[in-house]
Amino acid sequence: MSARIVIVGTGVAGVTAAQTLRREGYAGEILLLGAEPDLPYRRPAVSKELLAGTAVFDRVLLKPVKFWADNAIELRPATRVVAVDTDRSTVRLHTGELLGYDSLLLATGARARTLETGSARVHTLRTRADVTALQSAVDAGGSLLVLGGGLIGCEVAATARGLGARVTLLEAGPALLARIVPAAVSEVVHALHREHGVLVENDVRTAELAEGGEGVTATVADGRTFSAAAALIAVGSVPDTALAEAAGIAVRDGIVVDQHYRTSAPGVFAAGDVASSCHPHRGVFERAQHWNAALSDGAAAARAILGRPTAPAEIPWGWTDQHGVSMQFAGWVHPHDELIVEGDPAARDFLAVALRDGRPVGAVAMARPRELRAARALIAAGEPWSTELVRVR
């Protein structure tokens, strides 16, 4: 009997792992199992092109339809794995079917964190299926309350505004995108939203969210109320660790993995948003939660499964598109870091680099992708900062 590698999760980490296994010459069976009913697609499009209605679903597929047969990868959408038995090396599907594995990759990603309101007017956004409900709520003339000024909250606010909705964005902290950009850049993003007619309120903690008013009403800590036809809760994600936990695999926020993507169970690996690893630049376990990290993790985990050497972890980086403006970010920015800015933030043409002890640790750029790439290389190298080092145009 030939060897079998089972991958749970059809997001970018799982799909890239399956593809890499074949590229690396693995000739055994590959089973790719995903709970979502659709062919694998680019998740970042959910809050952008798909919600805006500017791309049909076929345009955001991760792979062409024929890719799976061409590469002899058995893709099973609408298939939920409900249990893993690490002693017997089996997974059980929602249908009751038992499948054995030689190696198992858990790429189960994350779920949107939510508040239990019981209202059909309150949404979260993570999958293609979530798009339709939110789209009809924000169709022209509609109104939307967005709770949470992180990446997804800001993107949905921008997309909904583009669809003609009246949008109110409520952020509990003092600044938008605070987890990924420094305060000075948050202000640029805030100004962008204001310019496009989004009402942004920072430092507002929602005490209650319930049906009422125009449809749904948020009552915030100081007693003010904000009302709209629908609400989106965008307050972060929780890793989908249920399978791993039930199987007795070590979990701390995400599924704990070493630098070879190995979990605490023999033959079981994890990658992508669900995995918690210790990046050599950080020295703490954390989840990357960006597209590129999930993609490179998926490829590296596949090589690790085959016992091949894996490249050192990349400096995580991501991007966001809001109101037609694209921004890239890399590394780890902390509010206490020294900040160096080249260019003109007000003109949305700049590179901001966060320095710690004179060395770059994080960077954010608008309209300067090449400088951002150069800054990423410097973060990786850990070299002291010199402006000339990134002036590439």
Ligand SMILES: Cc1cc2nc3c(=O)[nH]c(=O)nc-3n(C[C@H](O)[C@H](O)[C@H](O)COP(=O)(O)OP(=O)(O)OC[C@H]3O[C@@H](n4cnc5c(N)ncnc54)[C@H](O)[C@@H]3O)c2cc1C
């Ligand atoms: C709306 C949105 C917009 C984003 N935009 C950006 C962006 O602009 N830039 C950026 O860098 N990043 C962005 N991200 C983050 C990026 O998309 C994620 O980091 C990346 O998709 C994670 O990939 P993954 O494969 O690890 O997990 P996921 O994409 O979460 O995929 C995991 C899959 O596993 C499945 N699964 C879970 N449990 C089971 C089970 N028991 N059985 C079978 N299947 C299971 C899930 O259904 C899911 O399909 C965005 C994320 C979202 C939600």
